[in-house]
Amino acid sequence: MFIRIVKMSFHEENIPAFLENFDIMKSKIRNAPGNRFLELYQDKNDKCIFFTYSYWETEDDLENYRKSELFYDVWTFTKKLFNAKPEAWSVDKLVSLK
Template identity: 30%
Template sequence: MVIRIVELHIHRDRLEKAQLLLAEVAPNVRKMDGCSHLNILEGLNNNAHITTYSYWKSEDHLNAYRQSNVFKTFWGEIKPLFAMPARAWSSYSLHYLP
């Protein structure tokens, strides 16, 4: 399993728009082939700091999503709302650890 973590910092005056975009895209991401989980988190003390966690069956599934119209449309709409560039990374889940 691949876990994709994306950290977004949104301009405060654009936060409501970003929240609407995230709420709109979330069901579509969850329906993508290979996506088994998506969680969207707001910072406890800074709700303009948003982190997404998504679980993918494989890197190929994640890459297919990143090439999809769902992603391209969403990214094109949310990117102008950023206060700083997004940070993202992917990791493999180590199921054998306690």
């Protein structure tokens, strides 16, 4: 299992549209094959910056999602709202304290 972090920055006037669409799509994304966890964060200092944080079973699961009609629909809508190029990282969890 690995973690995918995506940073997205939006024009301020597009934030409500992004949040509305995310609310509609979040369960579909979370239930994509291989997805085990999904959260959305908003930066405390810059309300235009958001992060998704998701757990994926395998890299193939993430790639299959990225090739899916669901991703196409989500990304086609979302990318029109950006004010900067999105950034993404795939990371392995090394330590977790509870």
